[in-house]
Amino acid sequence: MTIASTKTFRGVSVPTFGIGTWEVAGQHVVDAVTDGLAAGYRHIDTAQAYGNEEQVGTGLKKSGVARDAFWLTSKVWIDSFAPEALRTSTERSLRLLGVDHLDLMLLHWPTGGEDTVRRALDALATAKADGLVREYGVSNVPAGMLRRLFEHDPDIFADQVEYHAHLSQDALLNTARARDLMITAYSPLANGRGLIEDPVITQIASEANATPAQVALAWLAGQESVTVLPRSTDPDRRRENLGALEVELSAEQTARLTELSQRNERYLDPQQLAPDWTDE
Numbered sequence: 001m002t003i004a005s006t007k008t009f010r011g012v013s014v015p016t017f018g019i020g021t022w023e024v025a026g027q028h029v030v031d032a033v034t035d036g037l038a039a040g041y042r043h044i045d046t047a048q049a050y051g052n053e054e055q056v057g058t059g060l061k062k063s064g065v066a067r068d069a070f071w072l073t074s075k076v077w078i079d080s081f082a083p084e085a086l087r088t089s090t091e092r093s094l095r096l097l098g099v100d101h102l103d104l105m106l107l108h109w110p111t112g113g114e115d116t117v118r119r120a121l122d123a124l125a126t127a128k129a130d131g132l133v134r135e136y137g138v139s140n141v142p143a144g145m146l147r148r149l150f151e152h153d154p155d156i157f158a159d160q161v162e163y164h165a166h167l168s169q170d171a172l173l174n175t176a177r178a179r180d181l182m183i184t185a186y187s188p189l190a191n192g193r194g195l196i197e198d199p200v201i202t203q204i205a206s207e208a209n210a211t212p213a214q215v216a217l218a219w220l221a222g223q224e225s226v227t228v229l230p231r232s233t234d235p236d237r238r239r240e241n242l243g244a245l246e247v248e249l250s251a252e253q254t255a256r257l258t259e260l261s262q263r264n265e266r267y268l269d270p271q272q273l274a275p276d277w278t279d280e
Helices: 026-039 053-065 081-095 115-131 143-152 170-179 201-208 212-221 235-246 250-262
Strands: 006-008 012-013 044-045 071-075 102-105 133-139 158-162 182-186 226-229
Touching: 012 026, 026 044, 026 053, 026 235, 044 226, 053 081, 071 081, 081 102, 081 115, 102 115, 102 158, 115 133, 143 170, 158 170, 170 182, 201 212, 201 250, 212 226, 212 235, 212 250
Parallel strands: 044 071, 071 102, 102 133, 133 158, 158 182, 182 226
Antiparallel strands: 006 012
16 A cells, blocks of 8 residues: 555645644644644644644744645634634634635534534635635534535535544545545544554554554555644654655555454544534
């Protein structure tokens, strides 16, 4: 299995690996973005709720990388889903990030019911028409809801979800493939919950002459509909993660990791925000 450094969805090219910035603050964000771009990343992910868009923008400016050379994603928080608030918050995100448009703006959680989400998607469609965002989509949306939302708006470009080798997303991937939609995996190393110590992964790492983190990331990145957001404040670890692009997994190794994912262990499940994950 070889991994492409970029993937194409509906004619739009997106870098396969991005820098996640959830729970990264202050100078750590500036350094992660600046160093990540220097290391070769060309995909940055943030969100209004992370409280670090300004620091991401500082890192982008400090890097010296041209705006058209990187993919930039942010997310609208749930208190800004009303059309006027969504527009205002999107414009504020652009100011903080120091850019004139986002490549992708997502609705952070499908909170408030599907009608609320549909209205927010309509507002994002207007933001796209006005040039504020290139593409738009959702986050934390299960397959059944995604299909229903897609019936309302077939321009939904992406769904960002928790996805790793302890959590299968088969139903969501099937939905994405049928609609040429991007699935972005956040917490691809299970947010430090023991994934890289899993004996299946450590054994495959030994066989593949790679680190356990690289194996877990390569399994995700090798899937045609998936982009990946590893997060690290350590420069060496960022480079190690990006090195997953060079890891080749056999069909048998890939199958073992796919079987491992059937454990279906979800580690991020805020009850006040989360949808019905069984909606497939």
